[in-house]
Amino acid sequence: MDVLADINEYLNPTTARWYANRGIPYRRGYLFYGPPGTGKTSLTFALAGVFGLDIHVVSLLEPTLTEEELGMLFTNLPARCIVLLEDIDTAGLIRVEAPEETTESDDKRDFNVGDLTKAFKKAKKLDEALIRPGRVDHQVPFSHASQTQIKELFERMYTDDLPTTKIVIAPDSQSDVLTPPMTPISVEFEKNGHGGEESELEDIARRFSKKVPENMFSPAEIQGFLLKRKTEPRKALEEVGEWVRGMEQVFKTA
Incomplete structure (x- = not known):
């Protein structure tokens, strides 16, 4: 999926009118997932720079952040901006599932060519209510360097x-x-x-x-x-x- 092209189309003024005419909330959600250090946060900041958007970073691991405060933050957001929610996989919003087969290498890196993002998703599955359509429109995988x-x-x-x-x-x-x-x-x-x-x-x-x-x-x-x-x-x-x-x-x- 071309994230750049998708956001460009979404920010087109005609898209906003199209959403309004059909009573659809005008927002876009992306889930960037994969191992640490693969560029998820960097890409988010790059996209904000390309499209000239303010970026608001929220860490769900912040111990003083309450549900009420989070709701207030979203209420006061400008019409056009990017909200980056970090650490959603470690903020108590996951369902941990026991793997069907457990081996000694499950918790270690695979030294052969492999899809480590699948291992990441298998270990920690986000609550389906959190990533349902309408909240997350596109899931974008990130992997280690080719x-x-x-x-x-x-x-x-x-x-x-x-x-x-x-x-x-x-x-x-x-x-x-x-x-x-x-x-x-x-x-x-x-x-x-x-x-x-x-x-x-x-x-x-x-x-x-x-x-x-x-x-x-x-x-x-x-x-x-x-x-x-x-x-x-x-x-x-x-x-x-x-x-x-x-x-x-x-x-x-x-």
Whole structure:
């Protein structure tokens, strides 16, 4: 499902009139579900930025939040906004069901390619009254990083965002021609005497993505690894294998 296109259509003024003419409450509900660190909250904030909407974050784990206060908060919301309800799976709004078959690996990560969102849904099932149609219109699954996503994460981390050509502030004045400084990634490629920076970076990103198993790590975990080496793509490539093995041991003993 294309969330961006769906929200764009929903915010169209003709959609609001269509809802009003048929007596349907004008609201839209999305359930983003999946393992932690897979981008659910980040996507919500990105959508708010794209459509210029205020975002109101409500944590249902807030101990002082009462039902009456929650109702009042919703009453005072502006007509156009996004409300992000976080932690609904840990706020007493779930039905816990015993799995039909329990094995030792049920509570640990599957090191083979697998759908971890299914395991998440199986362990904690939200109350059907909470996600019935009319409250939740679309359920959007999030999973751990695929090989393509891992490669894109690497490339985005080390791509030079600054322009490589001169910036002309005033065409009639040669003194106002500025040359932007090189970013750390540019410096590393320059020091090592490599040409074709873009193609080399793509090659390193491809090799990096092949060293990280698919569907095992969240994008946030991979990003955390890269941030500690944010100016050293080759170092990230050299050390990722050891990092993966260390994380596997952590998962097995958790």
